[in-house]
Amino acid sequence: MLLVEKTGPIAVVTFNRPEAMNALSKALRAALRQAMVELDTDPAVKVVVLTGAGERAFTAGLDLKELGTDPLGMGAANATDPAENPARAVLACSKPIIGAINGVAITGGFEVALACDVLICSTNARFADTHARVGITPGWGLSQKLSRAIGPYRAKELSLTGNFLSAEQAYDWGLVNRVVEPAELMPTALKLAAEMASIEGDILVTYKSMIDDGYALSLGDGLALEHERSMIHNAAVTPEMVEARRAAVQARGRSQ
16 A cells, blocks of 8 residues: 655655545654654665655545544544654655645645645646645644645635635635646656755755754754854864865766
């Protein structure tokens, strides 16, 4: 139900329940947590791509059929344990995660998408927050992360109607990085992953955490955080190290 394929420094993690719209069953949530822990601690892996099998769904969120037979199942909607909360499982990975959104990302699936660092969408992708329509409130971060991504007015429009947001509209609203044809989704995501993976792994982890941790603070506190961490990191960088990379940076600039 969860596929993990490693090619060099890139790992592709695929929700593989297309017959159930890749719904997040209890077993799948646990498998995602385990995979993320293993990839986070694997020194050979620098970047992760997260996607869904098929073209219908990235993931439709919690497995409602399973919840209907489990009286304790609704507790997963407010779980803090990353083995139960897949958004936290994704957020706990220190390495960059590219979400390759192949189809619908609904409710809990929307929350998992928002936990990724970069979103590349197929034209088949659509997003929806149906929490209010089924009479519950989000517990995996959607009410806070969505408004920070697209602004509170647009977030309220989506969450208080349950309406779908197309891939193109998501791009226009700044929710996703780019939209491509279905056949180009994985090649585009893997190309971006390769570009990230060409950078030293410790820099990727350090820079990602600086952005994420600083974004949760005021601008003044974020600048102080940047200064503190930059002083520590840059103290270990020598002029020789910078010079060794300068030619490669210049060559890349000429080729782009």
